[in-house]
Amino acid sequence: MCRWLAYSGSPILLDELLFKPAHSLIDQSRHSTLGVETTNGDGFGVGWYATPASPGVFRGIGPAWNDRNLVNLASTVTAPIFLAHIRASTGTPVQETNCHPFRFQNWLWMHNGSIAEFARLKRDLVLGVDPGLYPAIEGSTDSEVMFFLALTFGLRDDPPGAVERAVGFIEAVAAQHGVDHSVQMTVATSDGTRLWAFRYSTVRQSRSLFYSTDVRALRELHPENAQLLQVSDEARLIVSEPLGQMAGAWNAVPESAYGVIQEGQDLIAGFHPQRP
Template identity: 65%
Template sequence: MCRWIAYSGSPIRLEELLYRPRYSLIDQSLHSRLGVETTNGDGFGVGWYTGNGGDEPALYRGTGPAWNDANLREIARSTQSPLFLAHIRASTGTAVQQTNCHPFRYANWLWVHNGSIREFHRLKRDLVLAVDPDLYPFMAGSTDSEVMFHLALTYGLRDRPVAAVERMAGLVESVGRAYGVPDPLQMTVATTDGDRTWCFRYSSEGRSRSLFYSTEISALRHLYPEQANLRGLSEETRLIVSEPLGELEGAWQPVPESSYGVIQKGDDELGRFEPAMP
């Protein structure tokens, strides 16, 4: 499968999360502890915002392993952002090519996914035909993840993100049942418009891939006053990760099964995720 992180908060250099933690995303590309595969070397990507609301995010993706990309290291060392998504890929059968690397981008939106649509090669035609014809030309790759993104856009991601992703999941499960595919959907997803970030953890079988969110910064400062890296972060700072980046006790909370979360200014949200037929 894959590993990903979503960051929102005080502007930081990308390297602070991609390279510096003990279990950084780059470390996870070689030594994932909770993933289906230990090594995630089938491409990578990072999408980041400059802080100007509504702007199209920058995107850098590569087909090689993340741990061996000198340009990614240079970008991470020199780029600051208040909101970014990063992803390392382990292919579930589609080609290793740049257009199949996450994040996927449409206008000011980004999307990353860990998981799969089971027997996607059988379900693909029906799912792609459900994509809005105006969105179809923007699909450049061949992955189930990109089809899921464009289905969510079709069902209203830009206006009602949670409902749109529930409708996407409902369609995948409906098509899967029609083809006799058991438990067709496995997903953890993060998507953002550059202002708010939504995450989803769901699987048809009820045993979803791992996903965690960071404890509130104020609570972490109280627990670990000696941690200098916590002092400059705002109370709004949050992280969503496929697996924890470190071992500080109390720093990471599991996202519940079949749920969604919203990172936003003010109070964040956590709710029940329920697929719905479109």
């Protein structure tokens, strides 16, 4: 499986998220405590929005802890939205086109988890992708197919509903092939303005996912922490594993739920796949 983080808030230097925390994503790439694997070294990627319409992406096939270009990038790129991912392959090749986040137009997508017996299901799943979208698929992962199914089912208009329909379609195809417990996922996706995160598995035992406590509440709990004064009230993180041990900072995303980080009131709601 993999580890990831997503940030939305006031513009921040990528280095502050990727390298500086005590249990940063780079530390997790070697010493994951909540993942299926301790080491996540099968590639990495970061995506960011200089403008909502134009996300940048940098991906590499080596381990994140040993990439000098990533260090240089992280020390110079500032943005209000970041998606960062370290990969542990579930069987597909280690190649750049299989590294997350995936991009289509102004949308970014990354995933931790798997579609069970993907090789058996792949043909029928890919046939569910809109023919106009199919040429944009570059890699061979289940994660990218899930992204393009979500796009097919209306991600650009209704993200929660589209992901519910995509997951329902995957579960229906899996049932036709006699595959049980087909979906395991935590997903983050963004259009450059809002950020959505999903936690779900068919067996209802999903991989770990956490969101950060409201910054205003954290300032009251930890008035000595100068870093909390450097970010806006809107700043929020969603992570596979907490980045540190600050008391009161992290909250588990409920099972079978999704959240939206946006200007104003954020939202957490139930996630219910819709089969065709």
